């Protein structure tokens with residue numbers, strides 16, 4: 001089957017609003033039928049613990065020994081379910097990214113987060129860009145977050161700190177200052193909770209946010225799980241005058257990193273290279289040049 005064509009186009013007002021406010025909510029990015037397909041596919045991946053051994057599935061706010069897992073994430077779920085590859089969601093998200101960032105925008109990353117019914121933990125406040133490795137580049141990036149059930153405040157929809165996308169990358173720390181936890185959080189002195197805007201979205205709608213927008217999601221206190229799927233995009237990185245070091249990303253020994261390291265050593269490296277080449281379209285010379293530039297600029 002050929003890949004679907006985009007069928008959502010942002011208006012000039014929506015584009016201006018995104019740049020002014022750092023986020024934008026849209027009522028539809030895919031069809032109800034595709035929402036069903038994505039919900040059942042991702043639910044299966046969580047149930048089967050797809051990617052667990054590879055360190056690609058883990059709890060965001062707890063270690064492996066904590067059995068009250070309440071905020072589970074799968075990194076790059078498309079690696080475990082080919083039916084996630086050619087979707088209407090992906091076609092529309094790519095078109096929106098090109099409208100907001102420019103023609104050179106390309107896919108950088110994707111993930112899915114499950115907040116279990118009645119027990120889904122809050123997602124800590126953070127800026128997506130603060131997860132990046134140390135290097136000498138500036139990034140323009142966006143994330144497109146789609147819930148697969150109606151996302152209300154009670155079910156853990158996203159919340160944003162007004163105006164934060166216009167600030168730099170702010171001070172973060174590991175949750176509870178614990179280097180064995182995956183998630184980071186913006187230091188509470190860096191923002192005021194009174195500036196929070198809650199963004200409910202229907203299933204199959206989306207919120208789009210900039211890489212420096214401080215955001216979080218509340219707990220899920222409802223009887224239904226809250227499943228969300230995010231596709232992230234970026235422009236080729238722009239060299240910056242200084243090496244950016246995010247010390248909260250150094251010396252991290254979270255359960256997923258330990259499992260991933262072991263998997264790479266057991267021969268996962270070859271698989272990872274093939275997956276990355278496909279995902280980042282490294283067979284295209286401009287894309288390859290972009291990744292080589294980034295690798296050359298990375299600092300240990």
Ligand SMILES: O=C(O)CCC(=O)C(=O)O
Pocket residue numbers: 113123128143145215216217228230
């Ligand atoms: O789904 C969530 O709870 C958080 C998602 C998020 O932070 C993101 O996609 O950038």
